[in-house]
Amino acid sequence: MGIWSYSPFNPSFDYGYMENLKQQTVQAIEEAVGKLQxxxxxxxxxxxxxxxxxxxxxxxxxxxxxxxxxxxxxxxxxxxxxxxxxxxxxxxxxxxxxxxxxxxxxxxxxxxxxxxxxxxxxxxxxxxxxxxxxxxxxxxxxxxxxxxxxxxxxxxxxxxxxxxxxxxxxxxxxxxxxxxxxxxxxxSQTTNLAVSAQSIFVPIDGLFEIAGILGLVHPGWFWGKARTEVDAIRIGDLEILTVPGELYPEVGNGGVESPEAGDFYLPPLEVPPLRDQMKGELNMIIGLANDELGYFVPKSQWDVEPPFAYNREKAQYGEENSMGPDATPAVHSESMAIIERLHATLERL
Known part of the structure; x- marks a missing residue:
C-alpha cells in the first residue's frame, strides 16, 4: 500500500513504490489481454x-x-x-x-x-x-x-x-x-459483460484526516474527504461489487445492530444488505479493491466513548483504523447506486 516503507520517525507515502506497482499492473493487464480466448x-x-x-x-x-x-x-x-x-x-x-x-x-x-x-x-x-x-x-x-x-x-x-x-x-x-x-x-448460461465504475468521496475524520492533509497515507484528500472508487461488474451469471477497504460483513450480508451504548444511538443506516441487492447466480463482494480506506464500521456500531456497547469494559478494535463514522454510510449508499446502475445497463443489453 506504500505506507509502511519508512520508520515512524520519518513517515511518508512512498510514491516510488506506488509508481512501480502501477507499472507492474499495466504489464499484467497487457499480458492478460494478449491471452484472451x-x-x-x-x-x-x-x-x-x-x-x-x-x-x-x-x-x-x-x-x-x-x-x-x-x-x-x-x-x-x-x-x-x-x-x-x-x-x-x-x-x-x-x-x-x-x-x-x-x-x-x-x-x-x-x-x-x-x-x-x-x-x-x-x-x-x-x-x-x-x-x-x-x-x-x-x-x-x-x-x-x-x-x-x-x-x-x-x-x-x-x-x-x-x-x-x-x-x-x-x-x-x-x-x-x-x-x-x-x-x-x-x-454460466449468459454472456453478459458490463462494468459500472464511480469515483466517490468518503468523509475522513480524526487522525486520518490530518495524515491525509500531510500526504502520509492517502494522496486523494479533497477538503475532508478521500477520493476513491466503487465498481459493479457482471460477467455472465457472476456479479461482483468492489469496495475500497475492509467491509464489515454485516454491511454486505446483513446483521447491522444498534447497541444502546454506541456513540451514535440511531437505527442502522447501512441497510439493506448489499448482497441482497445483487442479482447474479453467484455474487462476490471484493474488498481492498482499488484502495484501502481501513475498516468500514457501521455508524450505529461506532463505539469509542464510554460507556461501551455490549457491556464491555473497553472499546472494541476497529475504529482506530477507520476513516470515521460517516465513511461506511457513504460507501454503502454509493455501492447501492452503482449496483442499481449496473442492473439498468444490463436491462438495455
Whole structure:
C-alpha cells in the first residue's frame, strides 16, 4: 500500500513504490489481454467455516465465511484457464510478530487449487492459475484465535505458524475444488459483460484526516474527504461489487445492530444488505479493491466513548483504523447506486 516503507520517525507515502506497482499492473493487464480466448465459466460456493477456518473477534458476530469460486475453462473443454476465489478473512495466520514477506494461507490455497492437495483427504488440482480476492474481512475476521485442523484429522494448529497457514490454505483449497466439482456447481448460461465504475468521496475524520492533509497515507484528500472508487461488474451469471477497504460483513450480508451504548444511538443506516441487492447466480463482494480506506464500521456500531456497547469494559478494535463514522454510510449508499446502475445497463443489453 506504500505506507509502511519508512520508520515512524520519518513517515511518508512512498510514491516510488506506488509508481512501480502501477507499472507492474499495466504489464499484467497487457499480458492478460494478449491471452484472451473464448471460455466457459462454472460458478460455485460453499461454507468454509466458521469453525476451524475463521473467528469474528468483534461483536456482533457476523461472518463472511461462504467461499465463492468461478472457474474459467477453454471453451468446449475441461481445460482450466483460471479459477477465481473470494473469501473473507485476513491473511494473518503468522501473527503480528512475523517479519517475513508472505502470502500466508493464500499461497497454499492457490497452490492446492492449481496443483492439488495430497492424501489423506486431498483433492486433484484443477490446473490453470488460481486468483484470490479478499472478501469482507472487517469486524474483524481472523484466524489468530482459531484452532485449524490438519486434513489428516490427527493434528491441529492454534499458535501462529507456517504449518497453521498451510493447513488453513489446503483446507480452503479442498472446499473450493469440491464445490466446483460438485452437483451444485452451475455453468454460466449468459454472456453478459458490463462494468459500472464511480469515483466517490468518503468523509475522513480524526487522525486520518490530518495524515491525509500531510500526504502520509492517502494522496486523494479533497477538503475532508478521500477520493476513491466503487465498481459493479457482471460477467455472465457472476456479479461482483468492489469496495475500497475492509467491509464489515454485516454491511454486505446483513446483521447491522444498534447497541444502546454506541456513540451514535440511531437505527442502522447501512441497510439493506448489499448482497441482497445483487442479482447474479453467484455474487462476490471484493474488498481492498482499488484502495484501502481501513475498516468500514457501521455508524450505529461506532463505539469509542464510554460507556461501551455490549457491556464491555473497553472499546472494541476497529475504529482506530477507520476513516470515521460517516465513511461506511457513504460507501454503502454509493455501492447501492452503482449496483442499481449496473442492473439498468444490463436491462438495455
Amino acid at each position: 473464448p471460455a466457459d465459466m462454472t460458478l460455485a460456493s460453499a461454507p468454509a467455516g466458521p469453525e476451524g477456518f475463521v473467528d469474528d473477534s468483534r461483536l456482533p458476530i457476523v461472518y463472511d465465511h461462504i467461499l465463492c469460486a468461478a472457474k474459467f475453462d477453454v471453451k468446449g473443454t475441461t481445460q482450466t484457464i483460471a479459477t477465481v476465489i473470494e473469501w473473507g478473512n485476513h491473511p494473518e495466520t503468522l501473527g503480528g510478530s512475523n517479519t517475513e514477506i508472505t502470502a500466508d494461507f493464500v499461497h497454499y490455497l492457490r497452490q492446492g487449487v492449481e496443483e492439488g492437495v495430497p492424501e489423506p483427504n486431498g483433492v486433484e488440482g484443477l490446473g490453470g492459475m488460481c486468483l484470490y480476492f479478499q472478501g469482507q474481512c472487517g469486524g474483524l475476521m481472523t484466524q489468530l484465535h482459531t484452532t485449524v485442523p490438519h486434513r489428516n484429522g490427527q493434528q491441529e494448529f492454534r499458535e501462529a505458524s507456517f504449518e497453521k497457514a498451510e493447513a488453513l490454505g489446503e483446507n480452503l483449497a479442498i472446499v473450493a475444488v469440491n464445490a466446483l466439482n460438485g452437483d451444485r456447481a452451475k455453468k
